[in-house]
Structure formats: C-alpha cells, structure tokens
Amino acid sequence: MPQADELSRTFAALADPTRRALLARLCEGSATVGDLAAPFDMTLAAVSKHLGVLQNAGLVHRGRDAQYRPASLDARPLRTASAWIDNFQGFWTDSFDALDTHLSTRSTKEPR
Numbered sequence: 001m002p003q004a005d006e007l008s009r010t011f012a013a014l015a016d017p018t019r020r021a022l023l024a025r026l027c028e029g030s031a032t033v034g035d036l037a038a039p040f041d042m043t044l045a046a047v048s049k050h051l052g053v054l055q056n057a058g059l060v061h062r063g064r065d066a067q068y069r070p071a072s073l074d075a076r077p078l079r080t081a082s083a084w085i086d087n088f089q090g091f092w093t094d095s096f097d098a099l100d101t102h103l104s105t106r107s108t109k110e111p112r
Contacts, residue, residue, distance in 0.1 A: 014081070019054055
C-alpha cells in the first residue's frame with residue numbers, strides 16, 4: 001500500500017492552489033522561500049509550511065547551502081498521479097464516443 005500512501009500525499013499537496021502555484025514557479029528553477037513568497041500576500045512562515053507539505057509529498061527538495069536553502073521541484077510523484085489518472089482514459093473515451101453516437105443519431109432523426 002505504499003503507492004497509495006504516496007498518491008494520497010501527492011493529491012493532498014496538490015489540493016491547495018497556493019501549493020500548485022509554488023510548484024508552477026519551481027518549474028522555472030530553484031528558489032528561496034523569499035523568492036517564492038514574493039507574489040503572495042502571506043508570511044515567509046506560511047510559505048514555509050506550504051513547502052513542508054510539498055516536501056512531505058516528495059514534490060519538493062530543499063537544499064542546504066549555509067543559510068540559503070533553495071527549494072527545487074521533484075516531479076517524480078506526479079508521474080504516479082498521472083498514471084493513476086490515465087487509468088480512467090478508457091472511461092472518458094467511451095463516454096465521449098457514446099455522446100457522439102447519441103448526438104449523431106438525434107441530429108439525423110430531428111427535422112431542422
């Protein structure tokens with residue numbers, strides 16, 4: 001069940017829009033807490049707490065360079081989440097195909 005635990009932590013971390021914005025910023029490269037906090041109206045401590053959640057989910061790695069602790073993205077847990085979501089691709093494809101068939105049938109039966 002470790003994979004399910006990882007998946008739960010990943011989705012829990014992604015549930016917050018601030019954390020998603022932090023991940024999007026980290027796609028551009030490593031950043032300090034101060035850099036990450038700049039666009040938000042929140043304290044450095046609040047941003048650090050968000051980073052802690054991301055770090056516990058394995059989505060962020062914090063470096064150690066004296067007082068400078070840059071955060072960087074580790075997208076590997078997203079691969080597991082993406083694979084889980086991809087399991088539903090067949091459902092969506094079948095649903096859209098059924099809708100297309102239904103709409104095609106309706107349009108040929110109804111007068112214009």
